[in-house]
Amino acid sequence: MNMMSEAAVEKALDQKMNDVSYKMVGKDVSVYYGEKRALFDVNLNVRENTVTALIGPSGCGKSTFLRCLNRMNDTIESCRVTGRITLDADDIYDPSIDVVELRARVGMVFQKPNPFPKSIYENIAYGPRIHGLARNKADMDQIVEASLQRAGLWNEAKDRLQESGTGLSGGQQQRLCIARAIAVSPEVILMDEPCSALDPIATAKVEELIHELRSNYTIVIVTHSMQQAARVSQRTAMFHLGQLVEENDTDKMFTNPDDQRTQDYIMGRFG
């Protein structure tokens, strides 16, 4: 690789992009929190209609990278991002890109379920209302129902749409948050340890949901659970100390990884 000229590298990359379609491409992404550097020149591509899992020990930068993908890091003071991240070939850090629009295309589900203290209906309707996706009440009803259907929450929630979203159980709340993200019809959904606050049964439901969502959305998920990464993802990226160690097919990653550190981490030797 080192022998190749830069042009050749570009060409090779283009070639690769033709084989599989990349939804998002990260090139030399570095993140600084003030003086501290959290991410070192990460090159990671996200394939379309695929679940990509980001794994690695705590503080390895996987959440930081995830938050770069919809510029949630902008909300943190002192955070600086360098490098290039594209969404369908548009540089998302380009000044001409509206961050609000970007976040509508790249939705996010957080570690802790964070429904707004509003009714279930209003929680879902929030995003569409902001972006003007519904022309009238019937439209909105339809969006709410479709989103809840997709998130597998419709049957549980249809009779209590006007009740507060905070009154749901933890697992239901998290699926509500997923439904809320779906409601603005994003192209990519980012999930930051979506199951870490849930019990095993609720986790199973969310994982099942991720599985189903894959056909319509590109999903990037950060997880601490290796089993979960193996269960839900097709591609896995391993981070360590702010660097991307290895990115590979999930099957290969968990059976025969290229990098010794990945092997060690998966076997539980560190992290």
Add this chain to the structure above:
Amino acid sequence: MLLLTTAVIAILGYLAGTRRALALSGGRSSNMHSRPGYYGSFVAVWAGLPALLVLAIWLIVSPAVINNVVRNDFPADALAESAATQSLNFGMIEGIARGLNALSAEETAQAERNPDELRALMGSRGVAIAGEPQPYMVKAAVDLNRLRALNGWATAFIVTLIALIGGFVSYRMIKPRFRARNRVEHVILGSLIVASSIAILTTVGIVASMLTEATQFFHAVPAWEFFFGTVWDPRFAAAGSGGSEGQFGLIPLLLGTLYIGFVAMLFAVPVGLFSAIYMAEYASPRLRAIVKPLLEVLAGIPTIVYGFFALTTVGPFLRDISAQIAGLTTGNYTSFIQAQSVLTAGFVMGIMLIPYVSSLSDDIITAVPRAMRDGSLGLGATRSETVKRVILPAALPGIVGAILMTASRAIGETMIVVLAAGVAARMQLNPFEPMTTVTVKIVNQLTGDLEFTSPQTLVAFALGITLFAITLCLNIYALYIVRKYREQYE
């Protein structure tokens, strides 16, 4: 003197206790349950605390006991007199007793023989006596002095004895397995409880004293006339002139209070709230670190200074500018805003209240979990959409609570309105005219040389208790709302 003795005994007890503990431990502190200092403190507490308690109770009870004893020795005709005369007489006896202390023994004996010369004699020593002393008074005064002296010695003896006994007993209690540390802990707990109950008891005391004075007022003026009267005209009459009944209608004052408070809130709430939103959501940490303390400095300005400001700057400014406006529109340059007006007072009070609103709401807005913000921003909402649709609704109960608390401050505010609102108790709705408030009238009724029995002054207490009731209700309601809001996130 007695306090000093007790303190010395306690300190000695501490030293002795520590030493004994050290001696018992035999050089190895692990033999003892607690560290030596705790044994020392234990002895000191036992030496000091019961003695001081007894002293306090003794000091409260003994004067009453002595007075009773002396009074019971009064001749029958003196006892037959009215309570007021009796207490006057007793006052005289106390005066004589004080005077007797200044006399030598033979002079005292001489005075007992012929009390008529006593007044002159004492006058020469610089002790004035209210009236002609009667024979029984001198005897009573001598008794009083004797009892007081005895009492002093008895107190000293008993308190010292208790201190010594306490110290000795606790000293003997020191054993290796004795849990001095836990005992000392109990004492500390007790003193903390006492400290916290003092504030509450004081409040209760204040309310009680206001209630008694207010009840006296309501004896003179019927309650319904006070609460529903629409005319405020207390009519300061010279004492004893008689016949001049004032009218004490609360309504005009209350209306003025609420009106000025309302105008103040009209200024303070939007400005305070917007600045809080800016501080909490938009300002960079560095800016916030500078601006927030600056805003809070506003809260530290004494309200009388705001009063000056209103009186000398805002009032004349509003008056002049209104003259200009009137001139430009009608050609007639007469000001329609008076220098002292509801608007002036409300505006300046509003400025005073801004920091309260902004500081309280800022705390409440920052308490909204970050997850709410992230959730909304992650859905592609802009900052202002997030503030408007997620943060403000979530923080609303708390903000309402903050506003209610601020309102109760506005209602209780005194100095600004004294200087800027005027003293005319009127019922009207023009914000450009002066009005007056409950607090202004309290100040008016209580300043100057006044007897504390006429309804003219007692009405101040009735006003005070009314004001207190209003602000108390507001505060309780505000606290209730704030607490209810907190439960949502915990």
